[in-house]
Amino acid sequence: MKVLVPVKRVIDYNINVRVKADRSGVDLASVKMSMNPFDEIAVEEAVRLKEMGTASEVVVVSIGVKQAAETLRTALAMGADRAILIEAASDVHQDIEPLAVAKLLKAVVDAEQPGLVIAGKQAIDNDMNATGQMLAALLGWGQATFANEVVIEGDSARVTREVDGGLQTVRVKLPAIVTADLRLNEPRYASLPNIMKAKKKPLEEKTAADYGVDIKPRLQVVETAEPAGRKAGVRVGSVDELIAKLKDEAGVI
Known part of the structure; x- marks a missing residue:
């Protein structure tokens, strides 16, 4: 079984993000x-699926x-x-929208099977949480999102996923889309x-035009702003003072 994995280039999670002056x-x-x-x-x-003998090949794609x-x-x-690189932008500030990404991934899936x-x-970077679901819809495949365990069992996958109330286990027929949780x-x-070996592994370069997909943006960013700063805490001297502040200043009681 071949496994396809889309990957995205984003700001490193350790970096303090800065908003442009404008x-x-x-x-x-x-x-x-x-x-x-x-x-x-x-x-x-x-x-890991390949190391277990479940997968025969792992292909990664970035757009x-x-x-x-x-x-x-x-x-x-x-x-x-x-790997497959689909060059769809020349400016690093241009983010390809989830629908365009899903359409390109569908074309890759059709070719790679x-x-x-x-x-x-x-x-x-954008927290859209939409590409996997859109890809499943375009392909007509089953999907199992927010997975924290994946077990391949014959022609299906048993996926334990995180939901608000705890954990939910579902079975999805292959081929399918699974999105990984933390x-x-x-x-x-x-x-x-392995880093040295990776330099010799095949990396195919494509463009969005090669797949005939329109990547023109449908959304417009009106403004980007940093979250408001939190006010400093206040130390109170007694329970009565705490209750007074919660009632008169915070208005929560």
Whole structure:
């Protein structure tokens, strides 16, 4: 079974994000970029399926700027077999919308014919949480989102997923879409020998035009602003003073 894993290049989660002075978006100049953490979890799960003998090949695909090739090389160093880069933007500030990404991924799925697509549940830059669901709808496949355990059983997958009330176990017929949640696994660090080997693994470069997909934006960012700063806390001297502040100042009682 072939497993396809979409990965996205985003600002590293350790970086303090800054908003542009004109509030048109986030400043990406000279900022460290890395693989979306949820996508990294998805790559790890696909590689583990291959190591177990369940998957025969792991293919990773990224859609965006040419620099996303570095992100794909990271996935190859983790254990993926080959990569596909779809160059759909020349400006790093241009984010390809989920519907366009889903349409491009559908074209890749039609060409590659994987038995399973594992994606991160969302990207940490826009938090859309939509691409996996849209891809499932376009393909007409079953989906299991927010997975924290995936077990392949014959022609189906048993997925334990996180819901508001706890855990829910579902069975989905393959081929299917699975989106990875935080507790699915802990991604491995790529070793130096594997990083060197990744440079020789195949990385195919395509464009959105090659797949005949219109990626013209349908959404417009009106303004980007930092969240309001939190007020400093106040130490009170007694329970009566606390109750008074909660009643008169906070208005919660």
